[in-house]
Amino acid sequence: MAKPTPPTARSDSSVATPSAARKVSRRKWLMPLGIALNAVAGALIAVPILGYLLAPAGRRQMKADLDWVTLGDLAQFPVGETRLATYRNPFVRPWDGDTGDIACWVRRIAADKLQVFAINCAHLGCPVRWFPQSELFMCPCHGGAYYADGSRASGPPPRGLFEYTYKIESGRLWIKAGQMPTLASPPSVASSGGTKKGCACA
Amino acid sequence: MRLIRLLAEWFDRRLQLGKPIQEAMSHPVPRSSASWAYVFGSASLTLLMLQFATGICLAMVYVPSADEAWNSLQVLNQQQTFGWYLRALHGWGSNFMVAMVLVHMVQVFLFGAFKYPRELTWMVGVLLLLMVLGMAFTGQVLRFDQDSYWGLGIGASIMGRVPLVGAQLVKLMLGGPIIAGETLSRFFAIHVFVVPGALIGFVGLHLLMVLKLGVNEWPVPGRVVRRETYLQEYHELTHRDGVPFVPDAFRKDLVFSGIVLFAVAACAAVFGPFGPNGAPDPTVVQTVPAPDFFFLWLYAALALLPPNMETFLLLVGPAVGIGLLLALPLISGTGEKSWRRRPVAVLTVALTLVVLTALTRLGLHAPWSPVMNAWSSTPVPDAFLKGRSPLEVQGAVVLQAKQCRNCHSLGGQGGERGPALDSVATRLTGDQLFRQILQGGGNMPAYGKNLSPPQATALVAFLRTLHPAGQRPATDASLLGDAPIKR
Numbered sequence: 001m002a003k004p005t006p007p008t009a010r011s012d013s014s015v016a017t018p019s020a021a022r023k024v025s026r027r028k029w030l031m032p033l034g035i036a037l038n039a040v041a042g043a044l045i046a047v048p049i050l051g052y053l054l055a056p057a058g059r060r061q062m063k064a065d066l067d068w069v070t071l072g073d074l075a076q077f078p079v080g081e082t083r084l085a086t087y088r089n090p091f092v093r094p095w096d097g098d099t100g101d102i103a104c105w106v107r108r109i110a111a112d113k114l115q116v117f118a119i120n121c122a123h124l125g126c127p128v129r130w131f132p133q134s135e136l137f138m139c140p141c142h143g144g145a146y147y148a149d150g151s152r153a154s155g156p157p158p159r160g161l162f163e164y165t166y167k168i169e170s171g172r173l174w175i176k177a178g179q180m181p182t183l184a185s186p187p188s189v190a191s192s193g194g195t196k197k198g199c200a201c202a
Numbered sequence: 203m204r205l206i207r208l209l210a211e212w213f214d215r216r217l218q219l220g221k222p223i224q225e226a227m228s229h230p231v232p233r234s235s236a237s238w239a240y241v242f243g244s245a246s247l248t249l250l251m252l253q254f255a256t257g258i259c260l261a262m263v264y265v266p267s268a269d270e271a272w273n274s275l276q277v278l279n280q281q282q283t284f285g286w287y288l289r290a291l292h293g294w295g296s297n298f299m300v301a302m303v304l305v306h307m308v309q310v311f312l313f314g315a316f317k318y319p320r321e322l323t324w325m326v327g328v329l330l331l332l333m334v335l336g337m338a339f340t341g342q343v344l345r346f347d348q349d350s351y352w353g354l355g356i357g358a359s360i361m362g363r364v365p366l367v368g369a370q371l372v373k374l375m376l377g378g379p380i381i382a383g384e385t386l387s388r389f390f391a392i393h394v395f396v397v398p399g400a401l402i403g404f405v406g407l408h409l410l411m412v413l414k415l416g417v418n419e420w421p422v423p424g425r426v427v428r429r430e431t432y433l434q435e436y437h438e439l440t441h442r443d444g445v446p447f448v449p450d451a452f453r454k455d456l457v458f459s460g461i462v463l464f465a466v467a468a469c470a471a472v473f474g475p476f477g478p479n480g481a482p483d484p485t486v487v488q489t490v491p492a493p494d495f496f497f498l499w500l501y502a503a504l505a506l507l508p509p510n511m512e513t514f515l516l517l518v519g520p521a522v523g524i525g526l527l528l529a530l531p532l533i534s535g536t537g538e539k540s541w542r543r544r545p546v547a548v549l550t551v552a553l554t555l556v557v558l559t560a561l562t563r564l565g566l567h568a569p570w571s572p573v574m575n576a577w578s579s580t581p582v583p584d585a586f587l588k589g590r591s592p593l594e595v596q597g598a599v600v601l602q603a604k605q606c607r608n609c610h611s612l613g614g615q616g617g618e619r620g621p622a623l624d625s626v627a628t629r630l631t632g633d634q635l636f637r638q639i640l641q642g643g644g645n646m647p648a649y650g651k652n653l654s655p656p657q658a659t660a661l662v663a664f665l666r667t668l669h670p671a672g673q674r675p676a677t678d679a680s681l682l683g684d685a686p687i688k689r
Contacts, residue, residue, distance in 0.1 A: 056378050057370035065379035086485045089380055096382040097269030098483035099351070119487060124504060125355030127487040129574060134605040135652040140490045141356070142505035143570040143609075143619045145647050153647035155570075156509045179379035180355070182362025185369040 063190045065091060066178040071106060074173050077114070082107040082130050082148065085116075090178045102177065104164065105130055105137070107148065114173070117150050118162035118181040125182065128161065137161065164188050226413055227452075230444030232436075234420030236451035239313070241458035242306035243412075248459040249299040250405065252466065253337075254398070256292040264344070266390035268383040268482070271346035275478045290470035296338055298466050300496045303334050308551055311530075314539025315418035317427045321531035323411040326404055328527045333401050335496070340393035342494050346386055347478035352491035354381045356504075363513045381484070416440060417451070421539035429536060490574065498565030499558050505570040506561075569618035572608040576616040583613035590667055597664025600657045604649065612668075620646055627668045627675035634676075635662045 055061060067090035077083055085106045092100035105117040105128075117137070119127045126141035136153060137146040144155035151160040164175040165188035181187040214220040263282055265274040278285035307327065310316060316324035343350050358381070361371040377384035419439055445451065480489060493501050507515055541548050573580075582598045590598070601607065609619035630638065639658060642648030653661070669675045 054374065056373040056376070056384075062369070062373060062379075065373075084485075084487065089382070091379065093268075093383045095267045095269045097267075098481060098485070099268045099380070099382040099385075101483065101485050102380065103485040103487060119484070120355060120359070123359070125359035126352055126491055127484070127489060129487050131577075131605050131608075133577075133603050134647075134649065136605070136647055138572045138574065138605075138608065140571055140574055141352070141501075143572055145572075147647065147651075154642070154645045156505065156507070156512065158509060158512070180358055180372065180376065180381060182359050182372050183368065184362040184364070185372055 062179075066176055066188065066190050067091070068167070068174045069177050071104070071116070071173045071175060074108075074168060074171050077106050077108040077173065079108050079110060082132065084130070087175070087177065103127070104175070104177075105161075106173070107150075112168060114166055114168075115150060116164040116166045116173075116175050118164065118187045120162065120181050121157060122152070122159045122161060122183070123155070123157040125180070158183070162187050227448040228446040229413065229416075230440040231417040231447050231451050232419035232439050233443050233445050233450075235417045236445055236454065237420065238454055238458070239309055239420075240417065240451065241455050242302055242309055244455040245459050245462045246299065246302045246306055247405065247409075248463060249295055249302055249466070250401065252295045252463065253292065253299060256288050256295060257394070257398075259288050260292055261394060266344070266387055268346065268386050271344070271386060272478055272481045275345065275347075279475060286475050287470060289475035290473070291466060292341075293476040294466050294469040294473070296341055297495060298462060298469075300334055300338055302462070303331055307331060310418075312541040312544075312547060312551060313418060314421050314427070314541075314544070314547075316531045316535075317537070317539060318429055318432055318531075318535045320411070320415050320418065321535055323408060323415065324531045325528050326408045326411070328524070330401070330404055330408060331527075332524065333397050333404070336397050337393060337401075338494065338496055340389045340397070342497075343386070343389040344393055345476065345478050346482050348480040348482060348486070348489045349477070349491050349493065351381060351482040351484060352489065353493055354385060356491075360516055364517060417447070418539075421541070423538070423540040423542045425540075426538055427536045488574075490571065492565075492568070495562070499561035502561040502565035502568075505568070506564070571617070572605075572619050573617040574608060576607040577602055577605040580607055580615045582607075583615070586612060586668065590664070593660050594664045594667055597660035597662070600653070600661045601664060604653065604657075604661075609646075623665065623668055625669050625673070627666050628670070628673055629676060630665075631676045631678050632662055632666055633678065635665050 069087050069090045071085040071087055077085075083106055084103055086101050086103045089096075089100045089102055103119045105119065107115040107117065109115065117128075121128050121139040121141065121144050123139065123142055123144045126139050128137040128139045128144070128146065130137050135148040137150070139145070139155070139157075142156050144157040145153040146157070146161050147153050149160075150163060152158075162181040163186075164177055166173060166175045168174070176188040179185055179187065210220075260278070263274060263278050263285060265271055275289070278289055280286075310324065310327070343354060354376070358372045358376055361375050362368045364371050373379060375385075375388075376382075377388040416436060419436065476494070480486060492498070504512075504516075538544055582602060587595060587598060606623075607616040609617040611618055611622045612624060614622075626635070636658065638644075638646065639653065639661065640648060640650040642650075649658075666675055
């Protein structure tokens with residue numbers, strides 16, 4: 001099938017000397033054409049790949065990560081005490097297993113006045129533990145300590161404990177949750193801009 | 203025999219690799235560099251192959267899912283035939299690999315081997331070091347246990363300190379809003395595909411340059427590297443007084459690699475695999491996360507950095523360090539090679555070694571971490587209670603109950619976050635003790651809000667008894683004669 005072409009091609013190039021210039025220009029175009037084709041196709045492939053890789057940090061996604069989630073009956077949290085509570089992260093994959101369960105500390109100051117602290121130390125995210133006897137949160141990693149109200153007591157943390165925004169609805173405690181709290185992303189604030197910083201109780 | 207030669211010839215006529223391989227093997231190296239000091243690079247390569255082989259085997263059983271990873275490690279440890287041994291080989295191989303790459307780097311640095319014309323070989327080597335450290339960290343993540351989970355938390359918290367894009371970087375690193383399934387999958391892909399692929403490419407480049415540029419000669423004080431003359435000098439050296447790489451240099455590489463492999467196998471057999479420790483359940487807060495050995499120095503540095511410059515050092519420090527390593531051959535690409543004429547280089551190595559050793563030792567010990575259960579598990583030693591009044595004994599009870607021991611030791615037991623209390627009475631007067639306890643300060647929380655006056659009185663009364671026999675407790679000099687001295 002391809003056999004007849006070489007003779008014609010040879011006769012073409014050998015006979016038609018006047019049209020050589022046009023032929024050369026066609027060959028010359030083949031290279032830029034090839035580069036352009038690959039560039040366009042490459043972009044068509046690369047843009048979705050980038051989008052796929054960057055998806056977790058997209059603005060819409062980051063806003064959608066947060067939702068109200070309940071910590072259960074308010075009666076579980078006696079006034080004057082600080083207790084460990086756990087919740088299932090509002091968005092999980094079926095294969096997340098235990099890692100989808102997040103802990104937090106609930107301090108009930110009065111009937112409708114609470115503080116809900118993230119478990120993560122403000123220094124580098126290790127799990128802080130509450131000691132009711134000395135009324136301190138202590139971090140096992142680098143020795144940060146916090147007072148009962150979450151303010152920094154000592155050690156390397158640059159600020160007090162992170163607080164969730166909370167609400168009470170028909171006797172149940174709800175918090176706005178869904179992301180790991182860090183200095184750039186407090187637990188209940190969607191964007192890094194932090195327009196509505198702080199919590200409802202403040 | 204004839205058949206083998208025929209087969210070999212058949213293949214070589216098509217592959218045409220025989221001659222280049224023979225040339226590479228017999229290329230002349232300086233007689234001085236067929237030395238035991240030159241075996242660390244090839245040992246690193248051997249360890250890399252061990253890591254590839256064991257890693258591929260482990261990937262056949264390991265499940266990179268947040269729900270199942272920990273269970274699959276249990277199966278590997280307990281049920282799979284030799285699963286525990288392969289995990290141990292891979293874990294110990296990783297430690298040996300980091301150590302070997304570091305020793306190789308120090309040798310190359312002290313021997314001036316990074317100088318002209320081997321600058322790029324060194325730079326690629328720096329990238330290889332970073333990849334090896336990256337493999338060590340991501341490998342620790344794949345051992346998906348409590349340390350791994352909270353180690354990721356530390357990584358994310360560091361990302362969260364980056365200005366402007368911190369929040370985005372946290373999500374990118376975790377592959378989502380929390381440490382969960384996609385985080386593990388992400389690190390699996392990096393550990394199994396991305397970095398090993400890059401390692402193969404860059405190790406190939408590194409070796410190619412070693413072949414093309416030749417093995418560095420043993421440095422002699424006074425033999426200075428000059429761009430104009432070095433290549434000629436090296437050519438003369440290798441051709442006048444050179445030996446073929448195989449077997450003269452290679453046999454030492456071979457013996458040392460064998461010893462290293464034997465050491466890895468022995469460590470794996472005797473000490474077994476690393477972990478996993480507790481399951482990665484973030485609702486279990488009774489955990490004391492700590493990183494693997496080669497990141498302990500970093501863990502220590504993170505606890506000891508002054509808080510006000512911590513973020514700056516965390517973000518700028520690594521960039522400056524890597525930048526300096528990469529730029530080294532450009533800064534000092536010619537001149538003396540011998541460590542005998544390079545005191546700054548020797549001091550740099552010594553200082554770095556001292557700092558890393560000291561930080562690692564501190565990291566193993568972690569004196570900055572409160573001992574979370576000291577208050578309930580480490581009672582006040584009897585010697586400190588004998589002959590004390592009821593008020594003082596009550597003070598000892600307060601000391602235990604208020605978790606003071608988590609940070610303060612007595613009789614060598616308890617936390618070391620704060621000073622030991624064995625002889626605190628010789629340092630602080632009663633008034634000073636009250637002030638320190640109630641107001642805190644100097645990295646101690648204030649207890650004014652949760653100690654009643656009787657509790658504080660009892661506690662100070664007990665602390666006032668803590669002084670060596672025969673040494674008087676501290677007194678306020680301005681009130682001399684006013685304070686009664688007991689015992």
